[in-house]
Each structure stands twice: as C-alpha cells, then as structure tokens.
Amino acid sequence: MKKRVLMAILLMLSITLVFGAAQREVVQDDTKPYAGVTLHVIAEQQNPTLALEKQLADFEEQTGIQVELEMGPMDNVVGKEMLAMESKSGAYDVISIPYQFLGQLVVNDYIQSIDPFFDRQDLKLDNFDKKDLIAGMVAASGEWKGVNYGIPSNTCIMVMFYREDLFGNPEEKAAFKAKYGYELNPPENWDQYRDCAEFFTRKAGSRLAGKQLTQDFYGTSIAGKRHDAMTCEWLNYAWSFGGGVFDEDGNLIINSPENRAALDYFVNLVPFCPPGVSNNTWDELTTQMQQGIVAMQIQWNDCAPSVEDPSSSKVAGKVGYTTIPVKVNPVAHYGAWTYFISADAPNPEAAWIFLQWVNTSEVQKKIALEGGFPTLSSVFNDPELVVELPYWQASLDAYKISSRRPRIPQWNEMNNAMMLELSHVIAGNKNSATALRDLASAYNKLLAGELPVDYQ
Amino acid sequence: MSLQVGYRQRTALLFHLPAMIILTAITMVPLIYNIRISFFGFTLTQSGSRDVFVGLDNYVRLFTDHEYWNSMWVTARFVVCSTLLQLVLGTVLALIIHYYGGRLHRILTSGIMIPMLVAPLVVGLMFSFTLNPQFGLYSFLVDVFHLGLSKTPLSSGGTALAVLILTDVWEWTPFMMLMTLAALRSVPMEPYEAAILDGAGRILIFRKITIPFIRPVVSVSIILRAIEAFKVFDKPFILTGGGPGNSTEVIDMFTYREAFVNYNFSYAAALCVVLFILLLCAGILYWRLVIRRQEDD
Numbered sequence: 001m002k003k004r005v006l007m008a009i010l011l012m013l014s015i016t017l018v019f020g021a022a023q024r025e026v027v028q029d030d031t032k033p034y035a036g037v038t039l040h041v042i043a044e045q046q047n048p049t050l051a052l053e054k055q056l057a058d059f060e061e062q063t064g065i066q067v068e069l070e071m072g073p074m075d076n077v078v079g080k081e082m083l084a085m086e087s088k089s090g091a092y093d094v095i096s097i098p099y100q101f102l103g104q105l106v107v108n109d110y111i112q113s114i115d116p117f118f119d120r121q122d123l124k125l126d127n128f129d130k131k132d133l134i135a136g137m138v139a140a141s142g143e144w145k146g147v148n149y150g151i152p153s154n155t156c157i158m159v160m161f162y163r164e165d166l167f168g169n170p171e172e173k174a175a176f177k178a179k180y181g182y183e184l185n186p187p188e189n190w191d192q193y194r195d196c197a198e199f200f201t202r203k204a205g206s207r208l209a210g211k212q213l214t215q216d217f218y219g220t221s222i223a224g225k226r227h228d229a230m231t232c233e234w235l236n237y238a239w240s241f242g243g244g245v246f247d248e249d250g251n252l253i254i255n256s257p258e259n260r261a262a263l264d265y266f267v268n269l270v271p272f273c274p275p276g277v278s279n280n281t282w283d284e285l286t287t288q289m290q291q292g293i294v295a296m297q298i299q300w301n302d303c304a305p306s307v308e309d310p311s312s313s314k315v316a317g318k319v320g321y322t323t324i325p326v327k328v329n330p331v332a333h334y335g336a337w338t339y340f341i342s343a344d345a346p347n348p349e350a351a352w353i354f355l356q357w358v359n360t361s362e363v364q365k366k367i368a369l370e371g372g373f374p375t376l377s378s379v380f381n382d383p384e385l386v387v388e389l390p391y392w393q394a395s396l397d398a399y400k401i402s403s404r405r406p407r408i409p410q411w412n413e414m415n416n417a418m419m420l421e422l423s424h425v426i427a428g429n430k431n432s433a434t435a436l437r438d439l440a441s442a443y444n445k446l447l448a449g450e451l452p453v454d455y456q
Numbered sequence: 457m458s459l460q461v462g463y464r465q466r467t468a469l470l471f472h473l474p475a476m477i478i479l480t481a482i483t484m485v486p487l488i489y490n491i492r493i494s495f496f497g498f499t500l501t502q503s504g505s506r507d508v509f510v511g512l513d514n515y516v517r518l519f520t521d522h523e524y525w526n527s528m529w530v531t532a533r534f535v536v537c538s539t540l541l542q543l544v545l546g547t548v549l550a551l552i553i554h555y556y557g558g559r560l561h562r563i564l565t566s567g568i569m570i571p572m573l574v575a576p577l578v579v580g581l582m583f584s585f586t587l588n589p590q591f592g593l594y595s596f597l598v599d600v601f602h603l604g605l606s607k608t609p610l611s612s613g614g615t616a617l618a619v620l621i622l623t624d625v626w627e628w629t630p631f632m633m634l635m636t637l638a639a640l641r642s643v644p645m646e647p648y649e650a651a652i653l654d655g656a657g658r659i660l661i662f663r664k665i666t667i668p669f670i671r672p673v674v675s676v677s678i679i680l681r682a683i684e685a686f687k688v689f690d691k692p693f694i695l696t697g698g699g700p701g702n703s704t705e706v707i708d709m710f711t712y713r714e715a716f717v718n719y720n721f722s723y724a725a726a727l728c729v730v731l732f733i734l735l736l737c738a739g740i741l742y743w744r745l746v747i748r749r750q751e752d753d
Contacts, residue, residue: 075716075717079500082500082501083500086500086503086506104501108502108503109503110503215590225697225699226696226697226699226700226701226702227697274589274590275589275590275607275608276589276608276610276611277611278610278699279584279589279608279610279611279696288590291590291591293590409501412501412717412718416713416717416718420523420701420702423699423700423701423702424700424701426700427611427612427613427703428612429700429703430701
C-alpha cells in the first residue's frame with residue numbers, strides 16, 4: 001500500500017516537472033517576452049474600438065499578452081482616465097483620449113513619450129511599419145513640442161454629405177441654372193452652399209427630382225445644440241473664413257471680423273434647416289440625412305457608414321461625399337482619439353507592443369471594414385476599400401487639408417465656453433458680435449498671463 | 457430590570473450597528489470629504505492640485521459667477537412651478553378619485569401611477585422623441601389640430617423650461633395624488649358626520665375638516681417634491697443639454713459640468729456645499745413655519 005502511494009506521488013511529481021518545465025519554456029519564449037502580462041486599456045465605445053475588441057484574441061495568441069479592454073461613453077471614459085492618472089493609481093497601461101487633451105496630459109506628466117520605444121528593436125513587431133503611419137495624423141494627435149506621445153486610435157474628419165441623386169437630376173439642374181445662373185454641382189464655396197441650401201428647401205406638396213414631396217424638405221441641417229457637435233461644426237466655418245481661435249503666433253483671434261462673418265453665415269443657414277436646430281448634434285444630423293429630408297450637411301465621416309446602411313437609411317447609395325466648401329482656406333476639422341501610454345503604466349513595454357499591433361495593416365483594415373478609419377497610408381490606399389466605401393476618397397482628400405483644435409491645457413474649458421456662446425446665438429439671445437466679444441472676454445480670463453500661447 | 461434594559465439596549469445597538477456603519481461610510485464620509493476639498497484647488501487636469509489649499513476662493517468665485525446665479529434662478533423657477541402644479545393637480549386628482557372614483561378607484565390609481573414608475577432618464581428620452589420636430593407625436597398633433605403652437609418648443613429659452621416643468625409635472629403629479637389620497641382615506645368619518653348634522657355645506661366641510669386633516673401629509677409631500685425638483689438633472693440633460701444658451705441649465709447640470717466636463721472638482725464641491733446649506737435652511741424654515749405650526753394647532 002505504502003509503495004503504491006509512493007509510486008503515485010512520484011508519478012505526480014514527474015508530471016508536474018514535465019508540464020512545469022514546458023510552461024516555463026512558454027514564459028521564456030523569446031518571441032513572446034511579455035507572455036502572461038495583462039494590459040489594462042480604456043477607450044470610447046465606438047465602431048473602431050468594437051472592431052478592435054473582436055481581434056484581441058489574435059493579439060493574445062501572437063504575443064501572449066492578455067488585454068482587459070474597458071469601454072464606455074466619452075465623458076465617463078475621460079473622467080476615469082483623468083482620475084486614474086491624477087491619483088497615479090496605475091490603473092491603465094494604455095488610455096485612449098481625444099487629442100485636444102494632449103497639452104494637459106503632457107504638462108501634468110500623465111503620459112510618457114513613445115519616442116524611446118521606436119528605437120527598441122527588442123520590442124518591435126515584424127508587421128509594424130512606422131513609415132506607413134500617416135505623419136500628419138500622428139503629429140496632430142500625439143506630437144507635442146517635437147516629442148511623440150501617442151498614436152491615433154479612432155480618427156475621423158469632417159466632410160460634406162450631399163444627395164448625389166438630387167444634384168445629378170436633370171430637372172433640378174435646369175431649374176437651378178435658371179434661378180442662379182450657374183450649374184448645379186456639389187458646392188465648392190460657401191456662397192454656392194447657401195444657394196444650394198436655399199434651392200432645395202421646399203414645402204410638402206412641391207416637387208423634388210420629379211416626385212411630389214409628402215413632407216417638408218430642407219437644403220441643409222446644422223448642429224445647434226449646446227454640445228461638442230456645434231463647436232466642432234462651426235470651427236470649420238471659422239477656419240474656412242480665415243478666422244479661428246488663435247493665429248499662428250498664438251494671439252487670440254476669436255473676436256475677429258472673419259469669425260463674426262463665419263458665425264453670421266452659420267446662423268443664416270437656420271431657415272434652410274429642419275426646425276429644431278438647437279437640438280441637433282451629429283446624431284440628429286445623421287438621422288435627418290438617413291430619413292432623406294435634407295440635401296446637404298457638414299458632417300463627420302464616421303457617420304457615413306450609418307447613412308450607407310440600407311437597414312437604417314432611406315438614402316443608402318444616394319449620398320455623395322466631398323470636401324467642405326472653401327471661403328479663404330480649404331479646411332476639414334480633424335477629430336481623433338489617441339492611444340497614449342500612461343506615465344504610471346505597470347507594463348509600458350507590453351503597452352508599446354499593443355500600440356504597434358493596433359497599427360498593423362491587418363488590424364487597421366478590419367477596423368476600416370467595420371466603419372473606422374485607418375492610420376496607415378497602405379490601408380487608406382487599399383484598392384478594395386477605395387472601391388467599396390463611397391466616403392473613402394472624400395475622407396482621403398479631407399485628411400490632406402485637415403485642421404485641428406488647439407490642444408492647450410485650457411482648451412476643454414474654452415470649448416465649453418464656446419458651446420455656451422454659440423448656443424446663445426442660435427437661440428437668438430445674442431448676436432454674433434456680442435457672443436464673440438463675450439467669448440473673447442471669457443478666454444482672456446481663462447488664459448490670463450499665458451497669451452500669446454507658445455504652443456497649440 | 458436595569459440589567460435587562462442594558463442588555464436590550466446593547467442588542468439594539470448591535471443590530472443597528474451595520475446600518476449605522478454603512479450609512480456613515482456612504483453618506484457622512486463623502487460629505488465630509490466634499491466639504492474638505494471645497495477649500496482646495498483640486499482639479500483633475502492639474503497634477504498635485506489636490507493638496508493646494510485655497511481657503512474660501514471657491515466660495516468667492518461662486519458668488520461672483522454669473523453662470524451660477526443663472527442656474528440658481530432657473531432652478532428656483534423650475535422648483536416653484538413644478539411643485540405648485542403638482543400640488544394643485546395632484547390634490548384635484550386625489551379628490552376626484554376619492555369622492556367620485558367609486559369602484560374604479562383602484563384601476564384609476566394604478567393607471568395614474570404609471571408615469572411615476574418610469575425612470576427619469578427614460579422620461580427624458582420619451583419626451584425627446586415625442587417633441588422631435590420632424591418625427592414626433594407633438595409635431596403631428598400640432599399639424600393635425602392646427603394648434604398654432606411652436607413645433608420646436610425646446611428651441612426657445614422660455615418654452616424649453618416650460619417643457620421641462622411639464623415633463624416633471626407629468627412624472628410626479630401621481631406622487632402628490634397618491635399621498636393626498638392616502639391622507640384623505642385616513643380622515644375619520646366622525647367629524648364629517650357631526651358637520652353634516654350641524655348643517656355645514658360641502659365647501660365649509662372641505663375647508664374646515666378635510667384640509668386640516670390632509671395638511672400634514674401634503675406639507676411633507678411638498679417638501680419631498682421640492683427637494684427632488686431641486687436635484688433635477690436627467691430631464692434637462694437629455695432634452696436640452698442646458699440650452700438654448702443657458703436657459704435650462706439647472707444647478708445640478710451646472711455642477712455636473714464643472715465637475716465632470718471641466719474637472720474642477722473643488723469648485724463643484726463648493727457648489728454642492730452651498731446647495732446643501734441652502735436646502736437645509738429651506739427645510740428647517742419650512743419645518744418651523746408650516747409643519748410645527750400645524751402640530752401646535
């Protein structure tokens with residue numbers, strides 16, 4: 001009996017030794033030096049993040065690194081990230097956050113530079129090519145005073161959506177030429193945009209492209225809710241008109257004649273919009289386009305997949321996409337969340353491997369096919385995507401003329417002040433001049449002692 | 457005997473202890489922490505700001521902040537209008553059901569209670585769809601019945617606040633009704649019988665018997681509703697985002713914006729402290745003026 005027990009113990013010990021050695025071999029595998037590490041990543045719940053989540057098993061198989069991906073709506077995600085970094089809890093290795101927070105993150109040492117990692121050959125993934133990253137995107141999203149801190153995650157850019165079927169309709173073309181004296185084409189400047197908006201605004205019962213309208217139809221729609229959507233849209237007009245927030249030297253130009261003209265123009269579009277402009281964010285704008293009640297709008301390109309989805313859109317296949325009309329400057333508002341490695345990341349090396357993997361062409365292409373936009377030139381020029389996605393070419397063109405928001409630490413509060421003042425103008429409580437004067441005064445208070453800003 | 461009482465007290469204390477510990481942990485500790493950080497310059501976007509003592513700076517800023525005073529004014533209008541409307545409608549509904557409900561009173565009570573059971577966030581979303589100018593029921597009714605009303609009530613400051621008040625009234629009138637109905641049910645029959653024998657009219661009976669009997673319950677309901685109305689957040693957040701302009705930015709939205717959009721935690725904490733003191737004072741005042749007087753009567 002004793003012998004049997006001894007034999008059993010010996011057998012178990014041998015099994016343990018054999019499997020233990022094998023397991024140690026996995027841990028010590030040179031191709032997977034960080035196997036067994038768990039990365040904590042947090043990002044906004046958007047199509048690209050969901051597309052990424054589906055591919056995490058591949059990453060885990062490839063590197064042995066486990067990823068705990070936490071997702072949520074914007075305010076929650078940003079709040080959690082800020083709290084984690086401020087309290088130096090080390091809760092997240094990788095954070096995804098809108099790029100306009102970059103200045104705050106750098107000034108407070110909340111994130112770490114990724115430049116040293118680019119030189120680390122021991123951490124390099126074979127299928128990651130730094131040169132393939134779109135340089136402009138990386139600079140806008142993650143570069144601060146010559147140092148790289150992050151790589152864009154969910155990028156998007158504003159383009160013009162227009163009803164291709166209406167703009168190409170011979171009857172409409174003839175009527176437009178008779179009224180305005182030039183050809184009806186997707187507008188290239190803001191005067192044409194206004195004309196087109198006025199032309200297509202019609203009451204129920206009138207005819208549109210040979211059919212009788214059963215409900216009112218509108219030339220355009222704008223985002224007028226006290227919301228990020230409004231400031232994002234209006235900044236296109238401001239930049240295009242030659243205005244903006246700061247000039248190149250960092251002086252405040254918010255109360256400039258160009259901005260006043262841009263704001264007047266923006267508000268004067270309201271009569272050509274569906275009623276209730278002051279409740280519109282990008283969501284309402286997308287719905288209005290999907291329902292086929294507007295002819296054009298300035299919109300984020302990541303809303304295009306919803307417009308092209310036949311199960312939820314009446315106009316799938318009927319919408320054209322092009323760059324935003326021009327007044328003085330050709331512009332397109334660039335928006336992006338960016339992956340950063342937090343300063344107190346418990347596993348920065350593994351986090352860098354994750355960032356590289358996210359930016360490989362295989363991963364990026366799958367993200368693109370699920371409604372996201374890639375960060376790599378090779379994927380952007382992928383013939384399959386160019387042919388398959390109608391908004392692809394316009395997005396490519398827009399990225400070439402992209403403009404971005406200031407990324408200074410005060411921008412978040414400045415943006416909120418801008419929302420309030422623009423909302424006053426949309427509601428008719430203030431005129432453009434008063435609102436911009438008040439906004440300038442709020443900005444001067446927020447930036448006291450820091451003007452002109454030395455870097456944005 | 458005294459030993460027994462001591463034992464009983466100890467047992468009672470023991471049973472109460474878990475609740476007291478939990479309550480202290482989830483209410484008193486955050487409250488004290490909140491008061492503490494209101495004297496600091498804690499903002500999430502500035503490393504190390506957590507420990508920067510600023511004294512009364514946040515309170516001084518608050519009293520000179522136009523946005524704060526605007527949100528207090530919006531909140532005050534919201535609280536007064538919605539509570540008053542709920543009081544009147546709730547009492548009328550309760551009286552109708554009490555005196556004329558007959559056999560249907562149970563069904564009527566249950567039916568009227570439905571809005572109260574819906575989560576405030578869902579109420580906001582529901583009204584947001586109902587008021588959608590293109591696809592909403594409201595716009596459809598305005599067209600069909602040629603009501604001559606604005607199809608975009610949320611686009612103008614005055615009507616947007618009115619819509620918020622009405623959504624609150626829609627949701628919480630049943631609460632007022634339920635409380636008043638319960639109070640009406642508990643009124644003893646004897647005073648009524650005596651009054652009828654003495655030849656008193658209906659209005660006199662209502663004024664002299666019904667109102668004094670239901671007043672304590674209704675008074676408490678008013679204070680409960682007013683406090684809840686002061687804390688309204690979900691509906692303006694969903695329906696208007698505080699706009700147009702800042703015409704519907706109630707105090708809780710303003711505080712939320714400062715804390716979780718601008719990340720000025722200390723300033724938001726100071727806002728909460730002032731709100732807490734104001735509500736406490738209002739509560740005490742109301743207690744002394746209304747409820748204690750009733751007890752004295």
